[in-house]
Amino acid sequence: MAAPYCAVIGAGPAGLVAAEALARAGARVEVFDHMPSPARKFLMAGRGGLNLTHSEPLDLFLTRYGAAARRLEPFIRAFSPQDLREWCAGLGEETFLGTSGRVFPKSFKASPLLRGLLARLAQQGVVFKPRHEFLGLGEGRTLSLRDAAGAAFDITPDAAVFALGGASWPRLGADGGWARAFAEAGVALTPLAPANCALHLAWSPHFLASFEGQPLKSLRVSHGEKAARGDLVVTRRGLEGGPAYALASALRESLARGATAILTIDLRPDQSIEALAEKVTRPRGKASLATHLRKTLALSKIDIALLREASPEGLPSEPQALAARVKAAPLTIAGVAGFERAISTAGGVAFEALDESLMLKARPGLFVAGEMLDFDAPTGGYLLQAAFSTGVAAGKGAARFLGLEA
Numbered sequence: 001m002a003a004p005y006c007a008v009i010g011a012g013p014a015g016l017v018a019a020e021a022l023a024r025a026g027a028r029v030e031v032f033d034h035m036p037s038p039a040r041k042f043l044m045a046g047r048g049g050l051n052l053t054h055s056e057p058l059d060l061f062l063t064r065y066g067a068a069a070r071r072l073e074p075f076i077r078a079f080s081p082q083d084l085r086e087w088c089a090g091l092g093e094e095t096f097l098g099t100s101g102r103v104f105p106k107s108f109k110a111s112p113l114l115r116g117l118l119a120r121l122a123q124q125g126v127v128f129k130p131r132h133e134f135l136g137l138g139e140g141r142t143l144s145l146r147d148a149a150g151a152a153f154d155i156t157p158d159a160a161v162f163a164l165g166g167a168s169w170p171r172l173g174a175d176g177g178w179a180r181a182f183a184e185a186g187v188a189l190t191p192l193a194p195a196n197c198a199l200h201l202a203w204s205p206h207f208l209a210s211f212e213g214q215p216l217k218s219l220r221v222s223h224g225e226k227a228a229r230g231d232l233v234v235t236r237r238g239l240e241g242g243p244a245y246a247l248a249s250a251l252r253e254s255l256a257r258g259a260t261a262i263l264t265i266d267l268r269p270d271q272s273i274e275a276l277a278e279k280v281t282r283p284r285g286k287a288s289l290a291t292h293l294r295k296t297l298a299l300s301k302i303d304i305a306l307l308r309e310a311s312p313e314g315l316p317s318e319p320q321a322l323a324a325r326v327k328a329a330p331l332t333i334a335g336v337a338g339f340e341r342a343i344s345t346a347g348g349v350a351f352e353a354l355d356e357s358l359m360l361k362a363r364p365g366l367f368v369a370g371e372m373l374d375f376d377a378p379t380g381g382y383l384l385q386a387a388f389s390t391g392v393a394a395g396k397g398a399a400r401f402l403g404l405e406a
Helices: 013-025 040-046 058-063 066-078 081-090 111-123 178-184 205-211 242-256 273-280 289-297 301-309 319-327 382-401
Strands: 005-009 028-032 095-097 102-105 127-129 133-137 143-146 152-155 159-162 189-195 215-223 226-234 238-240 261-266 329-333 344-349 366-368
Touching (some): 005 013, 013 028, 013 111, 013 159, 013 382, 159 382, 178 189, 189 242, 215 301, 226 242, 289 301, 366 382
Parallel strands (some): 028 127, 159 366
Antiparallel strands (some): 143 152, 189 344, 215 261
C-alpha cells in the first residue's frame, strides 16, 4: 500500500519541521515554496545571531504571547524551548544561553542548523519543489499552484500543511499573498499588520542633525499598560531597537483607533522622582540647565536633547516637575514601519477557524502553522519558538489525520 501523500506549502521553519514530523510518521512529503531556496528569512535572522528561544520559566514564557497565549500553550508545552534545544543538538548544533537568558546556537548562525535539517529531510525522502507559487484553495483538499515555468496546476494531497509565513520582509518570500485566497475560501482571518518594527516620529531638524544614528541607553519606555526596557537608536524617521519593537503593536493599534499614540520615555528608570528632584535642587550657580542636568543626574547630551524634543514649551524649572519630565518624557508617534521593514506580522488565520490540531474546521485535512496564525509576540526567541512548536503540531496533526502514528 502506497504511503499517504502530504503537501507542505512554505519552506520556512514551521513548514520544514512539519515536513520532518510527517516524513518520520511515514508520509510521502513534498514541500512547495515560491522562492528558489528554503528558509530565506530564517537565514537572514541568523545574521544577527539567531535567537532561537528563551530559557525563562515556561509559565512566564507563555505570557509573552498576550491574547494568543491560551491557544498557543498546548503546542509550546508539547514542543517546549528545552525540546527545541535538544532537537538542535540532534542536528549537530548545540545551543547556549546568553546573559539575558536568550538561547542561541553555538555557531551563532542559522546556516549550519538549516543544512543539518535539509540533510535529514533528504534522508527521509522529502522532495522540495522550489519556485512553486500557491495560488488558491479549490474544493476539498485541492490546491492550485504555479510551477517554475509559469504553468498553473492543481494537486489534491491526502493532507496539506500551510506554513507561508506572515507579510514581513516580503522580498525574502513571505508576502502575505495567501491571505486573499484564504479569505475567498471563507477562512476567518484577522487582518495582517506589521509588528516588532520601528517607530516613526517627526524629529526637529536640529535634533536629527546632531543625533541621527546615536543610541539612547538604559531606558524604560511605555504606552498604556505596555512597557519595555533597553536601548534605542535614533533614526531619520524615528526610533529603532528592542523596546520600540515591543511597543509597536500597541502604538499601531492606538493609531488605528484614531487616538494620539504617545510613547513615554523614562530616562532614569531606577530612580524615583523624589530622588531626582532632590538632586536637581542642588545649587546651580551660573551653570546652564543642560550642564546642571549632566552634573546632577548624569544625563548625556542626547538625553537632554530628547527632553527638549518632548518639551516644545520648554523644560520645567520647578525641581519636582523637571524630575517628573525626566521620568516621563512624552513623544508623539506618527506611525510604525511597514511590512518591508517589520520583523514579524500580527494577525492571520483565526484560532476559532482551527481545531486543537491546527486543522481548518471547514477544510478537513488542511492544517496551518507558523506566522500564518493570528498571534503577536515580541522578539527574544518567542517568534521562532512559536513557529517551530506549531509546525511540529501541524505536522503531527496531519500525520494523525492520515492514520499514521505521529
